[in-house]
Amino acid sequence: xxxxxxxxxxxxxxxxxxxxxxxxxxxxxxxxxxxxxxxxxxxxxxxxxxxxxxxxxxxxxxxxxxxxxxxxxxxxxxxxxxxxxxxxxxxxxxxxxxxxxxxxxxxxxxxxxxxxxxxxxxxxxxxxxxxxxxxxxxxxxxxxxxxxxxxxxxxxxxxxxxxxxxxxxxxxxxxxxxxxxxxxxxxxxxxxxxxxxxxxxxxxxxxxxxxxxxxxxxxxxxxxxxxxxxxxxxxxxxxxxxxxxxxxxxxxxxxxxxxxxxxxxxxxxxxxxxxxxxxxxxxxxxxxxxxxxxxxxxxxxxxxxxxxxxxxxxxxxxxxxxxxxxxxxxxxxxxxxxxxxxxxxxxxxxxxxxxxxxxxxxxxxxxxxxxxxxxxxxxxxxxxxxxxxxxxxxxxxxxxxxxxxxxxxxxxxxxxxxxxxxxxxxxxxxxxxxxxxxxxxxxxxxxxxxxxxxxxxxxxxxxxxxxxxxxxxxxxxxxxxxxxxxxxxxxxxxxxxxxxxxxxxxxxxxx
Amino acid sequence: xxxxxxxxxxxxxxxxxxxxxxxxxxxxxxxxxxxxxxxxxxxxxxxxxxxxxxxxxxxxxxxxxxxxxxxxxxxxxxxxxxxxxxxxxxxxxxxxxxxxxxxxxxxxxxxxxxxxxxxxxxxxxxxxxxxxxxxxxxxxxxxxxxxxxxxxxxxxxxxxxxxxxxxxxxxxxxxxxx
Numbered sequence: 300x301x302x303x304x305x306x307x308x309x310x311x312x313x314x315x316x317x318x319x320x321x322x323x324x325x326x327x328x329x330x331x332x333x334x335x336x337x338x339x340x341x342x343x344x345x346x347x348x349x350x351x352x353x354x355x356x357x358x359x360x361x362x363x364x365x366x367x368x369x370x371x372x373x374x375x376x377x378x379x380x381x382x383x384x385x386x387x388x389x390x391x392x393x394x395x396x397x398x399x400x401x402x403x404x405x406x407x408x409x410x411x412x413x414x415x416x417x418x419x420x421x422x423x424x425x426x427x428x429x430x431x432x433x434x435x436x437x438x439x440x441x442x443x444x445x446x447x448x449x450x451x452x453x454x455x456x457x458x459x460x461x462x463x464x465x466x467x468x469x470x471x472x473x474x475x476x477x478x479x480x481x482x483x484x485x486x487x488x489x490x491x492x493x494x495x496x497x498x499x500x501x502x503x504x505x506x507x508x509x510x511x512x513x514x515x516x517x518x519x520x521x522x523x524x525x526x527x528x529x530x531x532x533x534x535x536x537x538x539x540x541x542x543x544x545x546x547x548x549x550x551x552x553x554x555x556x557x558x559x560x561x562x563x564x565x566x567x568x569x570x571x572x573x574x575x576x577x578x579x580x581x582x583x584x585x586x587x588x589x590x591x592x593x594x595x596x597x598x599x600x601x602x603x604x605x606x607x608x609x610x611x612x613x614x615x616x617x618x619x620x621x622x623x624x625x626x627x628x629x630x631x632x633x634x635x636x637x638x639x640x641x642x643x644x645x646x647x648x649x650x651x652x653x654x655x656x657x658x659x660x661x662x663x664x665x666x667x668x669x670x671x672x673x674x675x676x677x678x679x680x681x682x683x684x685x686x687x688x689x690x691x692x693x694x695x696x697x698x699x700x701x702x703x704x705x706x707x708x709x710x711x712x713x714x715x716x717x718x719x720x721x722x723x724x725x726x727x728x729x730x731x732x733x734x735x736x737x738x739x740x741x742x743x744x745x746x747x748x749x750x751x752x753x754x755x756x757x758x759x760x761x762x763x764x765x766x767x768x769x770x771x772x773x774x775x776x777x778x779x780x781x782x783x784x785x786x787x788x789x790x791x792x793x794x795x796x797x798x799x800x801x802x803x804x805x806x807x808x809x810x
Numbered sequence: 811x812x813x814x815x816x817x818x819x820x821x822x823x824x825x826x827x828x829x830x831x832x833x834x835x836x837x838x839x840x841x842x843x844x845x846x847x848x849x850x851x852x853x854x855x856x857x858x859x860x861x862x863x864x865x866x867x868x869x870x871x872x873x874x875x876x877x878x879x880x881x882x883x884x885x886x887x888x889x890x891x892x893x894x895x896x897x898x899x900x901x902x903x904x905x906x907x908x909x910x911x912x913x914x915x916x917x918x919x920x921x922x923x924x925x926x927x928x929x930x931x932x933x934x935x936x937x938x939x940x941x942x943x944x945x946x947x948x949x950x951x952x953x954x955x956x957x958x959x960x961x962x963x964x965x966x967x968x969x970x971x972x973x974x975x976x977x978x979x980x981x982x983x984x985x986x987x988x
Contacts, residue, residue: 408853469865476986479858483865486846494919496842496866498835498912500873505919734852 339429339554339698340673341635345622346395346558347615348388348438349565349654351644352381353662354612357669362578364612367620368639368669375637375671376679376713380771382686382747383643386654386663386729388440391642391687392560396421396444398691398706401728402803405735407742410482412443414735420705422694423556424451429698431552435461435540436560439481439531441642445558446470446477453552461543463515463527464534466508489532508532525569528562537563537615541622549631556694560642563615566653568607570614577610584648585776591764592657593650605647634673636697640687641666657729659745659754660777664727670711683712684749686725724748724795738804746796747771751781753792766793818897819885826962827885829969830902831878834909836972838916839870861986864979871976877905896948899955902962903944911937 352358357369358379384394385401393406393413397420401407405414413421423432432452436442442458449455459465466488473480487497488504495501512534516527519536527534540561551557563570570577584605586598619639626632644663645654654663668685688708695702696710709715709723730742739757746753750772759765768782768789782789819827843866850859881901893900915922925933947954 411853473983473987475988476861479861479986480865483862483869486842486862487866487869490842491846493842493845494916496839497869497873498838498909498916499877500869502912502915502919509923732852736855 341551341554342430342556342638342694342697343548343632343635344556344558344560344638344640345619346392346441346560347564347619347639347641348441348560348562349643349645350612350615350641350667351646351662352379352641352665352667353644354609355667358667360609361582362580362609364578364609365616367616367623368667370620371623371637371639371671372669373678374675375669376675376681378668378670378685378711379680379682380684380747380749381640381666381668382684382725382727382745383641383664383666384687385727386643386656386659388438388642389444390728390730391666392441393444395640395642395687395690396423396448398422398688398708400688400707400726400803401730402739403705403707406444407728407730407733408735409440409731410443410478411735412447412478418447419451420703421448421451422691423448423558425691425695425700425703426556426698427451430554430556433551433555433557434560435543435558437462437528437530437533437535437540437562438560438565439467439533441560443478443481445560453555458533461540462533462535463519463539464508464512464532466504466511466532485531522571523569524572525575526567528565528567528569530562530565535562537561537618541618544622545625545629548626549629553634561615563618564608564611564645566608566645568604568611570607570611574610574614574617575607577613578606585778587648587776587778588780590649590651590658598650601647601650601652604652608645608647632671632673636673637671638690639667639669640690642687657743657756659727659729659743661752661771661775664745668711670713679713681712684723684725684747685711722748724799726799736807738807739800740804744796744800746792746799748792748795751788751792752777753789753796755793755796768792816889817886818888818890818892818895819882823885823898824882825966826898826959827881827901827905828874828878829962829966830905830909832874832969832972833965834906834913835874835877836867836870836969838913839866842866860982864982864986867976867979868983871973871980881905894949896955899958900944900948902958903948904941907940907944911940 354360355365355368356363357365357372357377383391385391385407387409389409389411390401390407393404393411394400397404397413397417399417399420404417406412423434431454433454433456434445434448434452435456436445436458439458445455457470459467467481467484469480469484470477482491485491486495488495488501490496490501515534519527523536527536529535540559544559548557584602623632623637643654644666646652646656646658646660646662648660648662649658651658656663666687686708688706689711690708692702692706692708693711693714696714702710725747727745728739728742730739732741733739741758743757744755746755750770752769752771753766755766756764764782766782766789767780768785769777769779770781771777843863847859850862854862885897885901888897922933
């Protein structure tokens with residue numbers, strides 16, 4: 300029997316439904332007023348989770364992983380030394396939203412959210428009067444943060460709205476207590492690192508959900524032979540989110556602030572069929588010294604994972620190209636600023652694979668930032684050091700707003716005519732083991748002050764190094780640790796970092 | 811006519827069954843909450859930690875009731891003489907065995923998921939055999955009845971203690987969600 304609508308059409312319709320529920324009263328009537336004035340552009344964030352700039356051909360990576368992003372960059376501003384706030388989704392995304400480093404917003408744990416004083420210090424809330432906020436995230440860690448801001452959003456799409464298999468229930472039953480109920484559900488039914496806390500029903504749940512996942516996966520075997528992309532048992536295909544954007548972006552109230560956090564190339568690296576065999580080449584990454592946290596992963600295994608990661612980037616790049624090409628053809632982007640970035644990178648060196656690591660090497664924190672402004676026709680390259688905390692002040696600047704004094708970022712070069720290139724310190728923080736309301740004493744902090752980068756391991760024991768120093772201009776691969784050969788620079792940067800730590804820890808010291 | 815005297819389940823028996831249902835579910839749940847507690851204390855404030863504990867314990871209560879209600883209904887429907895008058899002892903023993911199997915499966919879930927047919931048949935056979943052992947104990951060892959009742963009776967206060975915790979947790983959930 301012929302179906303009335305197919306699954307994709309259903310998804311599109313279903314995705315529109317919450318728009319009606321969440322739409323601010325009058326927002327659709329105000330659309331014409333704002334769009335005719337054309338005072339502010341729409342802003343579309345495309346955040347590709349775990350996309351390392353060091354793996355993108357547009358930034359010089361030898362494998363041609365991003366031909367479509369390179370085309371996009373021909374009419375955009377390309378930031379070459381852009382840094383994430385941390386080495387995984389929670390701190391990276393929270394810093395992007397709030398314009399503050401993890402030591403301020405305190406979302407630096409796997410299950411973290413920003414602390415209450417920062418809940419409304421984000422670019423959605425600060426521009427809620429001027430823009431129609433729309434958000435979606437495949438990644439539940441980013442979803443936890445967006446859920447904190449949903450009161451200031453016009454349309455808050457849930458992860459399940461564009462997912463193939465959704466096995467979460469807590470937010471339906473306990474919408475007022477999202478984070479605690481969500482992570483409780485994870486412990487009760489799925490286990491968080493250990494076994495589930497439910498003795499009987501979790502078994503039933505796991506059997507039923509595995510069957511459902513197997514059923515869905517079989518439908519996609521032809522296109523995704525390695526399996527479906529998933530995180531926290533939420534399964535999806537990137538194409539559905541891209542299709543949603545193509546179908547709905549043009550009908551959103553203007554000016555909108557749309558934030559789409561899409562998982563590829565986050566692991567598992569399961570690209571679409573035609574990309575699986577990409578990059579079976581002779582490329583051999585530079586051998587690097589092992590790190591004290593190095594796992595036992597073999598070099599060949601790490602390199603094969605690197606190849607699959609690169610292939611996954613190429614797949615995400617192709618979908619990004621399809622999105623931009625279609626939107627441009629339809630004229631949807633005429634008054635839209637497109638911001639392509641990521642929340643953190645990925646590492647395939649020194650025996651380390653992934654981003655769950657105490658290290659902060661360049662592939663983990665050097666992320667892409669490519670911004671295409673309405674009407675921009677040529678490429679601009681910016682080599683100044685920038686951070687994801689610079690996004691919020693830049694957005695506020697675009698809307699003619701004051702930069703709040705709590706903001707730790709600066710307006711991005713290229714946006715502020717008064718901006719003079721001065722030396723500045725950029726930070727990235729890894730602090731999963733540090734208590735949320737305690738001084739920052741456990742973890743790793745990177746301080747980037749061009750051309751140097753200091754990586755400081757807090758609370759390191761005697762067997763481990765306390766800090767590493769690299770000259771990123773002479774040694775972009777971070778092979779030669781200068782902390783011994785250039786002690787004066789190391790000591791100076793370390794001293795600056797100590798002063799910073801003293802300052803940021805002050806509110807958390809017991810009186 | 812006193813109908814209750816003809817039913818297989820008395821209120822005292824129901825308490826004994828409730829005890830053996832509550833204990834494994836709650837002990838399992840609390841152990842895993844304690845396992846997670848250090849990580850929670852690092853990243854959450856105390857009110858959120860109380861929330862996470864409350865969700866897990868209220869879920870344990872719901873799970874206990876779901877397991878408790880079917881045998882109770884069955885006990886109210888069948889007559890005392892059925893099952894040789896050993897309904898309570900049989901139910902208690904089955905709940906204990908099923909709980910032990912559930913713990914075994916939880917501990918080896920990754921392995922169990924990948925069993926081939928022969929392994930499934932083998933473990934399925936052992937599962938059935940454990941019931942045969944239970945039936946043997948109930949029907950062939952009269953001293954087993956007294957031992958079961960005595961043991962479960964002694965640990966009933968612990969089950970009541972867990973129920974008290976559940977009620978406190980229920981109040982916490984209500985406060986968090988209202």
